[in-house]
Amino acid sequence: MASSPAPAFDHNTASGLTAVLARREDDLVVGPFLAQIEDQAETADSTRRIDPSLIAAIKGSDVMRLSASRELGGLEYSMFAIGRELEAIAYRDPSLAWALWNHLCVFHLFVGSLGPENAGLLEEIVARREWVSFPAGAGSGVHGKIEGDHATLNGRGSFSTGAAYGDHCGVVFAVVGDDGVPVRPLDLRFAVVSNHSEGFRIDPSWDGSGLRASATDDVYYHDVSVPLSRTCQWFGANRAESLRSVPVVHHRYREDWVGISDIWLGWMALGVVSRALAEIVDATQSRRVIMGAKMVERPTVQINIGRATALTLAAKAAVADICHEIDERINNAVVPDTAAYYRQQAVTSMAVEQLSQAMELLSRTLGGNGTRESHPFDRRLRDFRSMPLHINVHQDRVTHQLGRLVLGVDLDPF
Numbered sequence: 305m306a307s308s309p310a311p312a313f314d315h316n317t318a319s320g321l322t323a324v325l326a327r328r329e330d331d332l333v334v335g336p337f338l339a340q341i342e343d344q345a346e347t348a349d350s351t352r353r354i355d356p357s358l359i360a361a362i363k364g365s366d367v368m369r370l371s372a373s374r375e376l377g378g379l380e381y382s383m384f385a386i387g388r389e390l391e392a393i394a395y396r397d398p399s400l401a402w403a404l405w406n407h408l409c410v411f412h413l414f415v416g417s418l419g420p421e422n423a424g425l426l427e428e429i430v431a432r433r434e435w436v437s438f439p440a441g442a443g444s445g446v447h448g449k450i451e452g453d454h455a456t457l458n459g460r461g462s463f464s465t466g467a468a469y470g471d472h473c474g475v476v477f478a479v480v481g482d483d484g485v486p487v488r489p490l491d492l493r494f495a496v497v498s499n500h501s502e503g504f505r506i507d508p509s510w511d512g513s514g515l516r517a518s519a520t521d522d523v524y525y526h527d528v529s530v531p532l533s534r535t536c537q538w539f540g541a542n543r544a545e546s547l548r549s550v551p552v553v554h555h556r557y558r559e560d561w562v563g564i565s566d567i568w569l570g571w572m573a574l575g576v577v578s579r580a581l582a583e584i585v586d587a588t589q590s591r592r593v594i595m596g597a598k599m600v601e602r603p604t605v606q607i608n609i610g611r612a613t614a615l616t617l618a619a620k621a622a623v624a625d626i627c628h629e630i631d632e633r634i635n636n637a638v639v640p641d642t643a644a645y646y647r648q649q650a651v652t653s654m655a656v657e658q659l660s661q662a663m664e665l666l667s668r669t670l671g672g673n674g675t676r677e678s679h680p681f682d683r684r685l686r687d688f689r690s691m692p693l694h695i696n697v698h699q700d701r702v703t704h705q706l707g708r709l710v711l712g713v714d715l716d717p718f
Contacts, residue, residue: 320585321578322582332389332392333381333389334367334393337361337367338392340355342396342397344397345397348399350516352510352516352519353468353517353519354400363433363434367389367404368407369430370389371408371409372426372430373553373554374554376423376426377430378430380554380556382631383567383568384624387567387571387623387624387627388571390404390405391571391575393572393575395575395576398514398575398576398687398688399518402515402690403465403466403469403518404466405568406437406465406466406518407435407437409568410436410437410474411436412556412559413438413561414436414496415554416558416560417474418536419536419552420551420552420553425496434470435469436470436473437466437467439461439464439475440462440476441461442463442695444460445459446476447478447479447480448493448530449482449484453531454530455535456527457475457495457525457527457529458528459477461475461525462522464506464519464520464521464523465519467523468506471498472496473497473499473504475494475495476494476538477492477493477495478491478492494535495534496534497525501529502528503525504524505526506523507522507523513689514688514689514690540717541717544563547559548640555637558640559630559634559640562696563648564630566652566653567623569691569694570619570623570655573692574616574623574659576688576691577619577659577663577684578616580663580666580681580685581616581662584609585609588605604669609665609666611665612662612663612665612666613662616659619656622652622654626647626648626651646702646705649697650702650703650706653692653697653699656691656699663685666681667685
């Protein structure tokens with residue numbers, strides 16, 4: 305028998321939850337697009353592509369400039385403020401939030417890596433409101449041969465979140481000699497490659513069960529020529545440490561992008577869980593359980609929703625607090641140290657763990673209905689599950705490094 309679709313979500317029913325979570329969206333840069341984001345989200349999930357008209361509208365807006373400093377023509381929004389923008393987007397369409405999150409934190413990486421000497425290129429990207437991505441996940445491997453004032457790139461980059469919507473990809477490549485073998489000592493460089501370059505190809509390979517429209521695809525470089533003026537030496541494993549002393553465009557870029565990506569991922573996770581919570585609060589008002597009892601009157605339902613709400617509140621407080629710590633450090637030109645770097649990752653990783661517990665409680669409350677593809681919770685759960693698995697916030701990596709730091713053991717390279 306075909307399952308019946310879930311009833312339409314009524315935001316007004318969940319107004320008590322909105323008040324408890326202290327959610328407000330009347331001051332957001334992304335505000336004018338929220339209705340359109342909502343309207344296309346379900347279709348984007350099923351087609352694995354965000355509405356092109358929405359992408360065009362966002363790329364023509366100041367959303368693209370949120371994380372850029374004023375020196376580069378950006379809005380220089382605080383870490384906390386950008387987190388709230390991403391939370392509101394993820395509340396409606398986590399795939400779009402994921403793609404924009406990648407752009408905002410990867411641009412932060414671009415600026416820190418390229419430095420003041422490449423400010424002209426960075427200003428051009430900001431002025432044109434162009435979208436960037438960084439396909440350098442597991443399985444990536446790119447070689448570059450230096451030929452005059454250009455490098456010729458060949459290889460593959462994985463996890464190119466948002467590249468299908470974007471304009472530039474960052475790439476780390478190993479310089480090779482005439483024999484095609486990486487030179488020794490290893491010479492690693494970072495480059496910004498236009499997505500419109502000859503020989504550059506995006507393979508729409510992302511088939512993940514969650515974040516379906518995030519365009520987390522593979523990219524291929526086949527004799528792609530990039531000017532050496534768009535390259536720089538790659539910091540490699542000691543990037544976070546190096547950023548504490550090298551020249552930077554603005555003090556905010558002394559903060560390494562991995563820690564920044566974690567806190568903003570925490571905000572996105574909050575958006576997804578808050579939406580799932582609101583939808584289930586709404587559904588309990590009319591649903592009946594076995595024998596016709598009202599779902600809203602069941603003590604276990606009340607307890608589980610209460611616990612899920614409390615966990616969400618705790619996670620929000622933790623992520624907001626660590627954002628304020630970073631913003632204060634930036635405002636006072638305080639150079640981050642290793643303890644600060646891992647503190648922000650650890651706090652966010654555990655906040656996301658709390659949100660995982662909240663989603664488990666909501667799944668238990670909803671029961672078998674939540675496993676139906678026709679129910680919105682199925683999509684919320686699929687999207688959320690991708691978030692704790694991201695390597696930057698993955699608790700196995702973060703807690704392992706934190707444990708080594710606390711115990712005085714040398715840290716792993718990543």
